[in-house]
Amino acid sequence: DADVTQTPRNRITKTGKRIMLECSQTKGHDRMYWYRQDPGLGLRLIYYSFDVKDINKGEISDGYSVSRQAQAKFSLSLESAIPNQTALYFCATSDLGDTQYFGPGTRLTVL
């Protein structure tokens, strides 16, 4: 089984809808991250969490929220989706910081 899983893998939704992307990991890492990837812009950090009680904004957190339900679970929500949130979203985990382990990604399309 994959160490970092993301659900759903693909999602098409409409403007204004609430969307939740989920991430689970079996690596036992405390640190978890959410990124979005757009062509030509690379990976940009949305939110990160160093443990269950610690959540921090990344460089592009506006329009997003997160919840760290347990050490193994970190979900990303779009309260009211808009078309420019169409992107590839990745969850990642790390131990004390040397390496990030990425999930397979969620392709989100907002119409």
Place this chain on the structure above:
Amino acid sequence: SQKIEQNSEALNIQEGKTATLTCNYTNYSPAYLQWYRQDPGRGPVFLLLIRENEKEKRKERLKVTFDTTLKQSLFHITASQPADSATYLCALVGNFNKFYFGSGTKLNVKP
């Protein structure tokens, strides 16, 4: 704000040659730098890490250099193979374990 530049144009080389990819950065003093490989439709996978006090790091056919004066890292793949074709991302890691990724360079190795 920090800026990370990787050549956005694809690098096309012949099998057996050495591929060299460049990562330049500004407005930042990273504690260390990493290189990741990303295949289409998949999450990035960690390859190598080099710290600010290291000049060079090797792993099998891979070599990374880090010049903190030039603010540049070079990533080399020797004896390249078609299976090395992918997008390669560099990431800077600094205080508070925050990661900043470049947009990646696509490498095409032709048989």
